[in-house]
Amino acid sequence: MTRDELARLYRQMLTIRRAEERLQKLFADGLVPGFLHLSIGQEAVPVGVSSALTDRDTVSSNHRGHGHTLAKGVDLEGFFAEILGRATGLCKGRGGSMHVADLGKGMLGANGIVGAGLPITTGSALALKMQGEGHVAVVYFGDGALAEGVLHECLNIAALWQLPILFVCENNGWSEFSPTERQLATSLDKLAGAFAIRYAVVDGNRVAEVATAAGDLVAAMRKTPAPAVLECATTRIRGHFEGDRQEYRDSAEIAALAERDPIRLCAQDITQAGGSAKMLAEIAEAVAAEIDAAAEAALGAPLPRAGDILADVYTTTTRAGG
Amino acid sequence: MSEIRYIKAVNQALADAMEADPTVFLIGEDIGAAGGSFKATRGLLDRFGPGRVYDSPISEAAITGMAVGAALTGMRPVVEIMFMDFTTLSMDMLVNQAAKARSMFGGQGSVPMVLRTPHGGGLNAGPQHSQCLEAWFAHVPGLKVVCPSGPADAYGLLRAAIDDPDPVIVVENKALYAMKGDLPDAPRDRERIEIGKGRIVRAGRDATVVAYGAAVAMAQTAAAILADDGIEVEVIDLRSVQPWDEALVLESLTRTHNLVIAHEAVEAFGVGAEIAARMADIGFDELDGPILRVGAPFAPSPFGKTLEDAYRPNADRIVAAIRRTLA
Numbered sequence: 001m002t003r004d005e006l007a008r009l010y011r012q013m014l015t016i017r018r019a020e021e022r023l024q025k026l027f028a029d030g031l032v033p034g035f036l037h038l039s040i041g042q043e044a045v046p047v048g049v050s051s052a053l054t055d056r057d058t059v060s061s062n063h064r065g066h067g068h069t070l071a072k073g074v075d076l077e078g079f080f081a082e083i084l085g086r087a088t089g090l091c092k093g094r095g096g097s098m099h100v101a102d103l104g105k106g107m108l109g110a111n112g113i114v115g116a117g118l119p120i121t122t123g124s125a126l127a128l129k130m131q132g133e134g135h136v137a138v139v140y141f142g143d144g145a146l147a148e149g150v151l152h153e154c155l156n157i158a159a160l161w162q163l164p165i166l167f168v169c170e171n172n173g174w175s176e177f178s179p180t181e182r183q184l185a186t187s188l189d190k191l192a193g194a195f196a197i198r199y200a201v202v203d204g205n206r207v208a209e210v211a212t213a214a215g216d217l218v219a220a221m222r223k224t225p226a227p228a229v230l231e232c233a234t235t236r237i238r239g240h241f242e243g244d245r246q247e248y249r250d251s252a253e254i255a256a257l258a259e260r261d262p263i264r265l266c267a268q269d270i271t272q273a274g275g276s277a278k279m280l281a282e283i284a285e286a287v288a289a290e291i292d293a294a295a296e297a298a299l300g301a302p303l304p305r306a307g308d309i310l311a312d313v314y315t316t317t318t319r320a321g322g
Numbered sequence: 323m324s325e326i327r328y329i330k331a332v333n334q335a336l337a338d339a340m341e342a343d344p345t346v347f348l349i350g351e352d353i354g355a356a357g358g359s360f361k362a363t364r365g366l367l368d369r370f371g372p373g374r375v376y377d378s379p380i381s382e383a384a385i386t387g388m389a390v391g392a393a394l395t396g397m398r399p400v401v402e403i404m405f406m407d408f409t410t411l412s413m414d415m416l417v418n419q420a421a422k423a424r425s426m427f428g429g430q431g432s433v434p435m436v437l438r439t440p441h442g443g444g445l446n447a448g449p450q451h452s453q454c455l456e457a458w459f460a461h462v463p464g465l466k467v468v469c470p471s472g473p474a475d476a477y478g479l480l481r482a483a484i485d486d487p488d489p490v491i492v493v494e495n496k497a498l499y500a501m502k503g504d505l506p507d508a509p510r511d512r513e514r515i516e517i518g519k520g521r522i523v524r525a526g527r528d529a530t531v532v533a534y535g536a537a538v539a540m541a542q543t544a545a546a547i548l549a550d551d552g553i554e555v556e557v558i559d560l561r562s563v564q565p566w567d568e569a570l571v572l573e574s575l576t577r578t579h580n581l582v583i584a585h586e587a588v589e590a591f592g593v594g595a596e597i598a599a600r601m602a603d604i605g606f607d608e609l610d611g612p613i614l615r616v617g618a619p620f621a622p623s624p625f626g627k628t629l630e631d632a633y634r635p636n637a638d639r640i641v642a643a644i645r646r647t648l649a
Contacts, residue, residue: 058395091430095426095427113418116414120388124394124395127395137391157378157381161376311429312424312428313463313464316487
């Protein structure tokens with residue numbers, strides 16, 4: 001991968017990182033309502049995968065979905081406004097952090113139910129196959145979702161019907177507060193093998209590896225619709241949610257996370273590819289300015305009007321209710 | 323006009339909708355080669371091919387969720403869940419996903435999917451193949467629920483459901499599948515029925531019975547029995563449970579001043595409770611007697627014939643309720 005290609009991916013990763021760090025601060029200041037699940041440490045996965053996608057490809061995500069959403073190209077100000085619960089948010093302040101969606105960008109939504117994106121994306125892949133234009137569907141899920149029944153249903157159907165779906169597992173080793181080995185009696189490569197689904201595993205903290213693997217898998221399924229599994233070994237640096245003190249994690253494990261920071265690794269790759277410290281600093285400066293502008297605009301945006309509670313429950317105006 | 327059975331009306335509605343709109347497709351267990359457990363989809367695989375009629379594995383959660391995803395991706399899926407009892411396996415996809423997507427995403431899109439499923443007893447199918455769970459879905463903002471009482475309604479409500487931009491649960495009553503009725507021969511003459519509107523199926527001045535599904539015929543029988551005693555009962559077929567035609571029920575109540583609600587579902591915490599509560603509020607001044615409900619007792623639907631016969635509501639119980647509210 002060239003220096004400039006890496007720099008483009010680096011900038012996207014840094015945007016996600018800085019956006020989440022800003023959210024972390026806003027949350028600590030009491031400005032983010034509800035729960036906040038940060039994907040700090042996992043940015044290389046959505047950025048690498050999205051480099052293979054267009055707006056016509058669909059993705060769905062999970063509770064830790066900020067990176068997936070931003071990497072799909074949604075508007076940064078609308079993203080902040082949504083998580084801050086503002087009327088100008090991508091979902092008018094009705095969804096929040098766990099439900100950011102942008103259907104125009106093919107982003108079918110983050111999701112508050114573990115594994116729920118799997119059937120939705122499998123159905124999206126069926127629709128895309130029926131439409132026959134070579135688009136693909138991508139579902140992001142964590143290792144915690146491997147224990148959900150719908151994963152097995154969807155792997156089976158995707159294989160039976162040869163659907164153009166990329167199952168992207170972000171394996172960060174933790175299912176909420178429990179290590180994966182207490183959650184799963186098998187492994188994803190074996191599950192994929194059981195359904196004869198193409199499987200690849202990458203270091204999910206090396207964006208170039210993710211991008212190359214996703215690019216190959218997606219290119220193949222655009223030509224001939226078929227499912228694939230991409231397992232990305234990655235790292236959850238923050239807790240399950242903000243406020244989780246991670247007392248269940250070993251201090252040595254946490255100390256080792258910095259070594260594997262995907263942004264640091266990408267910066268090293270850029271340097272090796274001939275990039276300068278000045279180049280990295282310019283990117284950081286540009287990203288910081290973008291984040292400042294988006295966050296400030298969102299903080300100044302109006303709150304939703306209480307009178308809008310019933311809007312958009314149904315498309316039609318026929319009165320439903322109780 | 324041709325006389326056709328309820329199940330054939332469902333089949334005709336699916337065929338007409340698929341003919342009219344290439345984005346309509348069917349997904350369900352044994353709906354293709356086998357034509358469905360109750361044969362609602364008979365012949366559709368041959369006519370429309372495997373790219374429109376998907377015989378799915380036994381994976382209710384996945385196929386319901388796939389309908390949500392396909393609907394968000396520009397299609398109009400119609401899912402069949404073989405028995406309403408099995409929708410328990412589809413619940414996350416219906417309640418957390420289909421129902422909420424539009425509101426939760428700020429009105430960006432909608433989920434134009436239909437889930438067809440049969441409820442009801444009378445076939446000695448036992449506790450896991452007979453339940454009437456429509457009140458669960460009516461309780462979830464974002465879902466619509468319709469319940470046809472005969473062949474013409476089975477056609478018209480299903481066509482309206484497939485056209486609807488929001489998720490609609492079409493609850494068919496399996497004991498009615500053999501019921502006969504008229505449907506026009508020319509496709510253009512076959513009418514859709516507006517979701518949310520009820521219909522007065524028998525006019526009367528002394529009491530109103532609100533019913534839906536199989537209870538409509540029971541209410542009509544009850545009305546005929548009471549007519550012999552000079553009691554004129556008005557029977558409303560609700561047709562649509564969510565949204566329900568509150569204005570029609572209230573208007574009828576202002577003429578009859580007595581109200582009974584009948585359904586096959588368990589009486590407690592049911593559709594009847596909602597209608598009773600609303601009428602006790604907005605129709606309070608019109609009431610000359612207590613609002614009474616006729617439904618199944620608070621027990622699982624039993625298997626044995628004597629037990630199931632005793633369990634299911636019938637015309638006699640509706641007659642008794644009307645006499646009691648008039649007393």
